[in-house]
Amino acid sequence: MQLLGIDALDRLIDELSRLPGIGRKTAQRLAIFVLKSESQYAENLAEAIYNLKKETQLCDKCFNIAEGSLCSICLDTHRDPSKICVVEDIVDIFAIEASNEYKGLYHVLGGVISPLAGVMAENLHLNELIDRVKNENIAEVLMALNPSTEGEATMIYISKLLSGLNLKVTRIASGVPIGSHLEYVDTVTIGRAISSRREL
Ligand SMILES: [Zn+2]
Known part of the structure; x- marks a missing residue:
């Protein structure tokens, strides 16, 4: 118009x-x-x-936004490098950081598996996640995908990929309403969902 x-x-x-x-x-x-x-x-x-x-690019390691080859979170030596929190999108990092409940590293998938939308596993940064788990001495992968049908299916897919590797695989607890996006959930709810995460 x-x-x-x-x-x-x-x-x-x-x-x-x-x-x-x-x-x-x-x-x-x-x-x-x-x-x-x-x-x-x-x-x-x-x-x-x-x-x-x-002036920005994606972090070589976690695909967060960065000013150089690595983002400020990957470069932060005060964070726990043995934990990776898997998120769908960069905005989810902002939401989780605001809750102050998590002090590990991240991995941005770049979406969730959604055959209807033409997004398959190979379109996501999954191989890079597996490489990190194998090479970086990771003790825990915490999955914090949006609780949609696709998010749930992707979390199951990832937990299968990671099974057999020697680490704890957890997911954020329910409390984040189904179908909602983390970026719109209040920080207290996100904080609680992280602190009461459960093992798969
Ligand atoms: Zn990074």
Whole structure:
């Protein structure tokens, strides 16, 4: 849908409406806000977006966001390197970190197995996880995937991959409602789900 036929405005609305959770109406409101704000704001916003891609990369080890080859969590010597928490997405790391309940390392899968959406096991960072477990002296893998049907199936798949290797495989406790996303669950609930995790 064209708004007033102004190409520059329509283009921004198109791009904004591709963001998750942003519908057409919200995209229009945001674009108009940028239009009405100081030029400096528009420049700062554009530069922040541009630099985000230019100055960051994925961590070589855990696929979290990083400024160099390793992320700040992998580089942090105060963390317990014998624990890996497996998450679906980078935003889940933010949610778990906010709960202050976990002090190990992470591994971002990049999704969950979902044949309907065309995501198969080989599309996820599963081989890298197995390599880490074999090479890094890992004592525990804690699975903290979103409790959806696909998340559950992926956790079962991972626990089978890890069976036979000498380590504890746990999953976050129920309490995180089925179908919800960790990033929207409050930190107390996430903290409790981690501290009362159960072994598989
Ligand atoms: Zn990392």
